[in-house]
Amino acid sequence: MELKLWTLFYFLLLVFGIPEVQSADSQWFIDVPSKIPALQGSCVIIPCVYTYPKTKKILNRWKGFWKRGNTIVSTNLPKFKLNSEFKRRTRILGSLRGGSCTMQLSSVRSTDVGPFYFRIEIPQHKSFTFSENTVTIDVLRTPEPPTMSVEVLGKVVASCTVSHSCPTSPPRFYWSHSGIKKTSSxxxxxWMWTTVSTLTFVPLSSDFNQALNCTVMYRGKKTAQSSVVLFS
Known part of the structure; x- marks a missing residue:
């Protein structure tokens, strides 16, 4: 019985051949998020990596295009003229040669919802449009209030935290009390970053039972505020 199974197996290999297994390096592949939240007026970075079928040819040119429909919204070609809607608002970050197709979109508008998709052209090799891998931007009109926490142990240590999509222009923090301020991201x-502002000060008796406010200003001048009351 076992001999018959092996005979059948080899017969199928002779008829149909050995199935070809393709590695990721031999195929077109892209990794992008399907949806990203972004605050109106701020910026958003769309992370993107791709692979292309490998070749023994010597390649020295890569042309990348982010598109919305038939409109090109960003490209790595310096002399290409974008239309007025996207002019000076977009740029491709990283190296197309190294597989990075990340795009930054600044001064986000309510119309910047997409969907956006990427096309790569390698003149000495091949081209491909990732039209089925689209990215939609959820444009937020108002920012979420920051998250605050406070500890009172001889000193007041208060923190104010926000999440955002614009690491190149992180939000600014304004406190209603003076003290030592530190900010980290x-x-x-x-596609999202978090930025924290920490305020440290020695409280006076008049500081207790009073509100401590943290105001956050994002790129585009939109603001959000939260507050906590200091208890002794």
């Missing part, structure tokens, strides 16, 4: 995921 870190990446939350592929």
């Amino acid at each position: 870190k990446r939350l995921n592929k």
Whole structure:
């Protein structure tokens, strides 16, 4: 019985051949988020990486185009003239040669919802349009209030935290009380960052039972505020 199964197996290989297994490097592939939130007036970075079928040819030119419908919204070609809607508002970050197709869109407008998609052209090799891998931007008209926390242990240590999509122009923080201020940012995921402002001061008796306010101003001048009351 076992011999018959092996005979059948080899017969199928002779008839149909050995199935070809393609690696990711031999195919067109792109990794982009399907939807990103962005604050109106601020900026948003669309993370993007891609691969293309490998070749033994020597390649030295890569042309990248982010598009919305038939409109080109961003390209790495310096002499290409974008239309007035996107002129001076977009740029492709990173290296197309290295597989990065990340795009930054500044001064986000209510009409910047997309969907956007990427096209790569390698003149000495091949071209491909990732029209099925679109990115939609959820344009927010107003920012979320920052998250605040406070500790009172001899000194007041208060923190004010926000998430945003514009790491090149992080939000600014304004406190209603003087003190030592420190600000730090870190990446939350592929398309969102978090920025924290920490305020430290020695409280006076008059500071207790009073509101401590944190106001955040984003690129585009939109603001949001939160407050906490200091208890002794």
